[in-house]
Amino acid sequence: MADPLTGGCMCGKYRYAASGASNAQLICHCESCRRHTGAPVVAFAGFAKDQVQWSPTDPPRFASSPKVGRAFCESCGTPMTWEGDGLVELLLGTLDDPDCFVPAFHIHHGEHLPWIDTADRLPRYRVWEDDPEGPYLNAPARLSADQQIALVERYFAAVDGEDLQGVLETLSDGCVFTVETHGVILTGRDEIAAMFRRLWSNHRSVRHHDFRFVPDPAGNRISVQFKVENTETDGSLTRKSNCNFFDFDGPVFSHIAVYMAGPNTLDKPT
Ligand SMILES: [Zn+2]
C-alpha cells in the first residue's frame, strides 16, 4: 500500500497525504454522513490528525455538530472528511486508490436506509464499535463452553508436545501473551514463538496437567487452573500451580494471561 496515501477533491484544489497506518476502516450509515455527502452510505479510513497533511492549504470545514468538522471543497463541492476526537476519517471515495482498503465493520447501522444492504458479512454495530451489546448483526462466531475447553486442551497438548505450529494455530495474528505476575508482555505470534522456543530449549520437558476449567462463553473467555511439571536439563523437577485466562477472537485466542506463583519459568525475551 502506498505510504503516504493520497487523495483530494474532484477539481484538485485540495489534496491530502496520510502517512503511516490507518487505525480503522469502516462504513458509516449515520444520517449526518448521509446529509454531508448526499450518498446513502459512506466508507472511511481513519487516521490521527497529525498523520494527515493538506496541500496547498487546509480546506474549509463544516461544523456538523459542536466538536465535529467535515472538510469540503468550496469550488467543486466534494466532501472529504469527518474530523473529531483528534481523528481525521478520510472518505474512501476521495482516495486516489480507493481499492487499497476494505472496510472491517459498519457503524450507525441502526440508521441505515432500509433499501440498501451490502453483500459483505461484516459486523454491523447499531451505533459504534464500543456498543456494549457488540455487533447486533454478523457478530463473529463465539465458541461454546465445550469448544473453549477443547481449544485450551489443544493448546497445552501442543505446548507439551513442543509443536510450535500447533501452538500458533490456536493464536490470532495479533495475539497478546502476558505473564501478569511478572510484568511480561509479548505481542504477536513471532514474540510468542520465540518465548516457547526458549522455554523448550531451557527444559528437558514441560507438562501441564490437573486442569480445572471455568468456561465463560457469554464473556468470550475461559479461566483455567492447572499444575505444571517441568523437567530441568539436569533431570530435576520443578512443580508449579498456575492460572491462565484466555480471551477469544472467533475460533482462536486473542490474549493469554498467565498468573504464576514463584519465579517466572516462562522467561522474558532478551
Ligand atoms: Zn475541489
Ligand SMILES: [Zn+2]
Ligand atoms: Zn456517519
